[in-house]
Amino acid sequence: MDSSVRMLRWAAAAALVGLLLIYNSVEASPTSSTTSTSSTTSAASLPVASAPAATRLAPSGPTMSRSRPVRLEIPQLGLSAPFTRLRLDRSGVLIPPPSNNPNLVGWYGNGVTPGERGPAIVAGHVDTRTGPAVFLLLRMLDAGNIVEITRADGTIAAFFVDDVETYSKAGFPDRAVYGDTPDAQLRLITCGGQYDRTRGGYLSNVVVFAHLVSYRKV
Template identity: 55%
Template structure:
């Protein structure tokens, strides 16, 4: 813990006004097409907390990159915006904020002043609806670990539940958790439309590149709708 605090302090100083990180911009690059734009979750306003656990699992996760997504037996739900994400295995319980493509052509990130906030791509399918719903959030910020700091520790078979505005709780089963280099990100595999209700949860991972003020990789959770219930 002392080492992690020291590391966090170092990057916090880097990001202090007037420091090297004072003009840092959150970069969310766009790729081919997901309802007009593929999202590649790029840099976050990261702090010098210890590198996220993803750094230790890059090789293992990449080895499973070719695994096809399963077909869900649960029927898709009507459209309804998400309000709360829970991932019990890593202690996540976070409200949602909608994310949109900004005037720059990039997806606007969640606010960096709230470490416990998940974003969802509002122009895509809502979680539980047929198709591929995209959820993204910070791994950390300059104030410390954020909502998806432990995302790479999620295991296949784990569950993620999303409460929706219509009161329905959509339960997703995790199929795989994989890490991809941002220089070789598989847009089509991550963002392509699906015939059933699926979920992608995305954050940064890998090593932190101080020269670019960005993480080198993305952690992606692949999941499918397993069931739903009225909350």
């Protein structure tokens, strides 16, 4: 099965102020005989809120207070999916969304919530051992499309899609995806590209870049 998730680890960084988020891809073949949802690949590190406050970029665009996401809506894909909160296991690896519900997206609960300043990270499966999953068509999004996220505080945050990119996992641009931002942004991530049956996983990641343009009450 494929999981769009890359593993997350917190670690101290001597050369940076603050914390580093380590986010790896976790995946398994749709035809795998294992019951586990994960087989790991190499780690990639990135700074999250690593700059001193005095040197951070000035806020730009609307921002919202913290509130957990409840539902993801992408009208262009006919997608409507509930959220589950993702957490780290004892070894510091992100536990992917359950494989028994392919229409489920995950949000890293210790990260930025959608609408807060910074990049909120949302991940979902592209397929499972039983068939297609929630982010199967994620790569079909175009710049200008709208992604909406309903939040627990009764608001709906609307994000404008800026770009959709496919990156080799070997050359994943950590800073571009996870680096601090002056405004409220969203990253939707899944696996993509060629499937390597020898290694048991997809060779690339699909990443949607979006920014908050408005919000409203439900």
